[in-house]
Amino acid sequence: MRRLLLLAPLLLFTAACGVVQSSEGEATDAAREVAGSVGQRLYGQRPRTAEEVGRAASGIDGVEVMRLTGTSTRDGDGVDVVVRTSGSAYNGWFDVEEVTVRRCFEVRVSPESEWREQPRDVDCPDGRSLTFAPPPEPPRLPYEELRAKLPRVPERGRVDEAEVRRVLAALDMNPAIRTEVKADGGRVGVLLSVKGNVFDPQDCLLARVGPGATEVWTPPRIQRMRGEGGCTVGNALNPAPAPH
Numbered sequence: 001m002r003r004l005l006l007l008a009p010l011l012l013f014t015a016a017c018g019v020v021q022s023s024e025g026e027a028t029d030a031a032r033e034v035a036g037s038v039g040q041r042l043y044g045q046r047p048r049t050a051e052e053v054g055r056a057a058s059g060i061d062g063v064e065v066m067r068l069t070g071t072s073t074r075d076g077d078g079v080d081v082v083v084r085t086s087g088s089a090y091n092g093w094f095d096v097e098e099v100t101v102r103r104c105f106e107v108r109v110s111p112e113s114e115w116r117e118q119p120r121d122v123d124c125p126d127g128r129s130l131t132f133a134p135p136p137e138p139p140r141l142p143y144e145e146l147r148a149k150l151p152r153v154p155e156r157g158r159v160d161e162a163e164v165r166r167v168l169a170a171l172d173m174n175p176a177i178r179t180e181v182k183a184d185g186g187r188v189g190v191l192l193s194v195k196g197n198v199f200d201p202q203d204c205l206l207a208r209v210g211p212g213a214t215e216v217w218t219p220p221r222i223q224r225m226r227g228e229g230g231c232t233v234g235n236a237l238n239p240a241p242a243p244h
Contacts, residue, residue, distance in 0.1 A: 023091040023099035030087025034062050035105035035119040038083055042109045047072060053079045053109050055132040062086060064129035066104060078110025084124055138194045139174035141205040146171065146192070147216040155212035164188045164209055180233045186211065189236030204231035206239075 038057045042048070048056070050068045058065045063083050070079040082104055090098040105119035149167050153159050161183045168179055168190065180191040187210035196202040201224040207216040222243045223230025229240065 023089045026089030027087040027101040031085040031103045034085040039107045047074045050079045066125045139176050182233045189233045191233040202231045206236040
């Protein structure tokens with residue numbers, strides 16, 4: 001009986017070892033959870049290049065990008081990104097102090113990726129983490145210049161479309177800025193736009209020159225979303241009502 005009493009604490013400890021995870025395991029789970037945030041942040045149908053995936057992942061707190069495989073999320077199997085993260089845990093059964101680990105995981109970003117998909121444990125690549133230059137700034141649309149130089153036509157005057165086109169040509173704009181001009185009903189509409197993606201508001205500038213009024217404006221954000229028709233020369237000639 002005495003021997004059994006002495007063995008009881010040891011048996012309890014041994015049983016606990018089977019159900020209580022070590023601090024290192026808990027810390028690894030914490031690191032894996034951080035890696036999982038990469039997949040969650042980039043989840044969706046938006047097409048991204050490998051560089052855009054890496055840049056977005058590296059901007060998440062606690063994430064280092066170690067390797068990128070693939071060219072874009074829409075090509076082949078998408079983009080595989082290997083990230084290094086850290087996690088910490090403390091378990092009184094096993095450790096005296098908090099345990100911190102650094103682990104690497106692979107996350108796939110593609111239209112077939114699932115929400116909250118678990119990252120795959122991988123060995124950390126040799127070398128330093130990857131760095132990414134900030135994304136290029138889109139060209140500035142010349143709001144002030146356009147407003148200052150477009151012709152002002154008297155109330156009973158006639159708008160000269162050729163003159164409007166000459167003003168636009170003289171602005172010497174960035175080639176990435178697309179220009180569209182259209183005359184209708186004695187007025188001339190102007191659209192200046194920069195190519196965007198299908199998810200974020202498009203950057204555009206509208207103008208309308210008519211007898212007695214020359215206007216330049218940027219449509220509201222909601223009208224500049226895909227399918228809303230805000231960034232069209234037609235909206236310059238006949239503006240849609242402002243959203244409420």
